[in-house]
Amino acid sequence: MSPYDCRSMNILRTLLFGLVCAAMGTAICVAKTTVTSAPFGKMPDGTAVEIFTLSSPTVEARIMTYGGILVSLKTADRNAKMADVVLGYDTLDGYVANFNGSGTAYFGALIGRYGNRIGKASFMLDGKKYALSANNNGNSLHGGPHGYSNVVWKGKAIPNGVELTYFSKDGEEGYPGNLTVTVRYTLVGSDLKIDYSATTDKNTVINLTNHTYFNLAAQGNILQHQLTLNAARFTPVDAGLIPTGELKSVTGTPFDFRKATAIGERIEADDEQLHLGKGYDHNWVLDNQDGKLSEAAVLYDPSTGRELRVLTTEPGIQFYSGNFLDGTIKGKGGTAYAFRSGMCLETQHYPDSPNHPDFPTTELKAGKRYHSQTVFSFSSR
Ligand code: GLA
Numbered sequence: 001m002s003p004y005d006c007r008s009m010n011i012l013r014t015l016l017f018g019l020v021c022a023a024m025g026t027a028i029c030v031a032k033t034t035v036t037s038a039p040f041g042k043m044p045d046g047t048a049v050e051i052f053t054l055s056s057p058t059v060e061a062r063i064m065t066y067g068g069i070l071v072s073l074k075t076a077d078r079n080a081k082m083a084d085v086v087l088g089y090d091t092l093d094g095y096v097a098n099f100n101g102s103g104t105a106y107f108g109a110l111i112g113r114y115g116n117r118i119g120k121a122s123f124m125l126d127g128k129k130y131a132l133s134a135n136n137n138g139n140s141l142h143g144g145p146h147g148y149s150n151v152v153w154k155g156k157a158i159p160n161g162v163e164l165t166y167f168s169k170d171g172e173e174g175y176p177g178n179l180t181v182t183v184r185y186t187l188v189g190s191d192l193k194i195d196y197s198a199t200t201d202k203n204t205v206i207n208l209t210n211h212t213y214f215n216l217a218a219q220g221n222i223l224q225h226q227l228t229l230n231a232a233r234f235t236p237v238d239a240g241l242i243p244t245g246e247l248k249s250v251t252g253t254p255f256d257f258r259k260a261t262a263i264g265e266r267i268e269a270d271d272e273q274l275h276l277g278k279g280y281d282h283n284w285v286l287d288n289q290d291g292k293l294s295e296a297a298v299l300y301d302p303s304t305g306r307e308l309r310v311l312t313t314e315p316g317i318q319f320y321s322g323n324f325l326d327g328t329i330k331g332k333g334g335t336a337y338a339f340r341s342g343m344c345l346e347t348q349h350y351p352d353s354p355n356h357p358d359f360p361t362t363e364l365k366a367g368k369r370y371h372s373q374t375v376f377s378f379s380s381r
Pocket of ligand 1: 105241320324
């Protein structure tokens with residue numbers, strides 16, 4: 001089929017879908033997402049892993065119970081050509097080996113109990129010092145080596161999606177409190193929504209996110225992608241990538257993405273913060289701080305026309321430009337994931353918040369409910 005035929009078919013499909021929706025009300029449109037599940041192999045200890053496929057007329061997302069990982073995400077380009085726009089592996093074994101190896105990339109995973117770094121792998125809470133598993137130059141990264149990205153969740157199909165639950169024991173990786181975590185991935189039309197919630201029986205800290213690597217061109221590197229970040233400030237880091245505590249203005253720096261800018265345009269600038277991160281690996285302070293869902297970022301790939309809008313209730317976003325990818329990881333279809341061939345937009349509270357009383361708090365009190373929401377919204381132009 002020529003790209004032109006393909007495009008007409010897609011337009012026809014969208015039109016028909018629109019007509020059905022208009023005639024029958026929204027309920028029928030919502031029901032348009034199908035959810036199926038299938039076995040996806042076994043963990044080294046024999047635990048069975050399942051994969052859920054969420055299909056709407058425009059997007060297909062596959063999520064597995066190991067790490068709550070978004071394994072693949074197919075979206076259409078401007079010619080209605082579908083492609084998988086996230087990095088990862090074809091099989092469970094690939095993920096398990098990477099998540100237990102030395103250079104864990106956290107492809108597509110749910111991250112917890114605390115996304116990004118906690119300095120010196122420790123923090124004080126209610127006058128008590130908590131020591132965490134250190135896995136990153138003496139710091140704790142992404143909840144430690146057996147964080148939520150490296151455990152098997154319970155999964156069940158729900159309308160339009162999958163609900164994953166995980167029980168994180170008091171003291172796991174050093175964190176206080178029995179925490180019951182629920183994450184729901186739902187797909188409606190071209191919006192993939194992630195809802196995170198949790199409750200604890202002791203005061204604790206929590207910062208959940210998702211670590212998907214996007215490449216909207218589905219090939220090459222991400223340097224031509226144009227990024228907009230709705231943030232006038234960012235949190236500069238020290239040599240261990242721990243925030244110094246400053247909320248620095250982006251004005252006049254390579255960190256100013258308030259207007260859509262190609263990622264490669266300034267990434268090699270002679271800037272101390274870029275040198276420390278080996279590129280972009282920083283938290284931006286989102287302009288919207290009211291906890292309501294609002295646009296944080298827009299990513300656009302001019303070569304294919306694919307666009308991703310990221311909306312969140314979180315106060316920060318970590319833009320990581322894939323600087324630790326160096327071609328040694330062979331991912332889907334044997335592709336060597338080269339330097340900056342994927343990038344993450346991790347909605348979050350700021351790294352190391354438990355050690356920065358001035359940052360928005362990450363404390364969750366016993367008996368209270370944590371809730372956070374992020375939407376990845378796809379289109380093309
Ligand atoms: C995060 C960190 C990076 C890196 C990646 C995983 O985004 O900020 O420094 O550790 O995870 O490779």
